[in-house]
Amino acid sequence: MRFYNSTLGLQSLLLCAFLLFSCSKSVKKEKKEQTQTVKYPSEVIPFMDQWSILLGDGTRTDQLIDFEKKNFFYVRNDGSSNWVVYKTPNSGITSRTSSNTRSELGQTKHWIPETGGKLTGTLKVMHVSTSGDARVAAAYSVVVGQIHSDEGHENEPLKIFYKKFPGHEKGSVFWNYEINTEGDNSMRWDYSSAVWGYDMSVVGSDPGTYPEEPEDGVALGEEFSYEVNVYQGVMYLTFSSEGHKTVKFTKNLLKSDFATKEDIPEQILTLYASIGRDGVERDTAYAGEIQYFKQGAYNQTNGKDPEKNIVSNSGSETYDGDIAKQYANGCYAEVWFKDATLGEGSDPEK
Template sequence: MKKIFITIFIFFAFFSCKDNAAGTSKKIEQKGETAKYPSDVLPFMDEWTILLGDGTHKQDLVNFEKKDFFYVENNGKTDWVVYKTPNSGITSKNSSNTRTELGQKKHWTPEEGGKLTGTLKVQHVSTSGDARVAASYSVVVGQIHSDEGHKNEPLKIFYKKFPGHTKGSVFWNYEINTKGDNSGRWGFSTAVWGYDIAVVGATPTTFPKEPEDGIALGEEFSYEVNVFDGIMHLSFSSEGHETKTFTKNLLKSEYSRKTDMPEQVKILYSAIGRDGVERENAYSGEIQFFKQGAYNQTNGKNPEDNIVWSTGSETYDGDIAKQYKNGSYTEVWFKEATVGPGVLPDKGNE
């Protein structure tokens, strides 16, 4: 009998090891339940690729996860997809900032349109940075990104919270599709709840007053980005907060003359000399795609070189484990999200 038991044990152990060695997507049992992949929670993962904060780039996201960057957490009642990335890691060639962020496979023009939704909560933003720098303590949780021309961004949705504050701000940023040379590019920020991007500290270590109508870490909010016939329709909602809606024409510029530059931009970008104008037809005819996840806006670059985007955050020489241990990272959880074609907007909600 003992001999039979040993034979059976060896048989199952052999095939179990064979499965693991082959790299199958067989799920692991945890506490009596089957472990889940992000694609089990957000079934649209076949529409995306991903770049992780350690430089991993993955094309097929079905049954894919990576510990400490892209995985599933359950808070006792709800499954969430976690996007986590340090202040310093390996990122795309055109950016100084790390990301664990989805990139849409399907591309489209503003005339063709597209729609992206998400319900999320920001669990952490970098606790180090320079309070004078607009990008400090912030993360981008959704984008529209151009894939030709200057490759600028007609939309970035930000969450930002200063250290010591309970509540942070949600705002969206429109970057001009610069006419001619792109060295003069700038972005204009609009507050949803709390402040816009231009509200900064007077010194590296002093912060503005906490926003009264802000969003706390761990507080859920939702957004909808609907581009239809060249018009971008934005909607933001959160329990206990006023729902906010906005529209922006992506086919005709509001900023095609020097006199069109908003006062916010003149103040924020004066130190780095960016005063360009936008081409008259804005992003018309230019290929776009959505991005979603955690695009960390903090980095270790010297603020004196760029007081808008170089945050001087702690990076621990790029040691990711040390960054995670010491608050030098961002972490965003999504429980719902969709992507698809743009739709005729409900005028009653605008």
């Protein structure tokens, strides 16, 4: 009788163990299947029918439903959420008006500041180039959201940046306003405003010496969100991140703050001194000019000679444009978005 009971107990234990093992395998399989069912960025952020895209290898398309491109535009899961990945090298095929590569969405519907629009995004920057010249304002940075003009000088009333110097744990988030120049556009410049960390004008003293790490900066992989709300010609910006103070800005897009030489900020006279950009903006700024939103990873690091433009030519390693080598050696930008919306501008007081 004892033998029978012992055998029965052992059988029961083995049965329980088998059931637990099977259940565990089933749960893991179910989670894996749930992760694998999401294949395309349009399944994560469903506004892809309102955009076109340009990728760092020159791929262009406005058919983004059920579209992905390995190593440039695809979906990753971090264990809790699905993310749309935008990845682009320091050197590849660029747009007509830029020296920098991008894997970036461009809004197909255009608008003017008077009618406006709204763009939001929740993201984390996973990588910026680790090669470059520390004296260059644009080095080690990526633009994660824009407003871009589609006429006139095709300037940019908004670029949202993330920048992190090599060896630093924390980077900076800042935004730039590019003046819509009156006359010769070669005299244009960007005015930079810090959100967390530094603005664009804080640079190294020589090619390999970096400023102190920002105390209130944002680390790679740390989430933050932005809202760009253009309503009746005024741009309202809101930036938020857990553990950081929410920061807001207001900028009139119909009336210039920089219409005379006396209006040029000291930041500009210092940062752009070596390349002689001291133009003024037309009094009406971007009034009546066609605009559109952009979102993704617009890499600001390139391989151009810093001695010819110490603001924008970052002197990065590009491996003669070999994208695989750039990815393998840290010469790229990578940005993940888990949420984003696109819509009409709204009254910020309501």
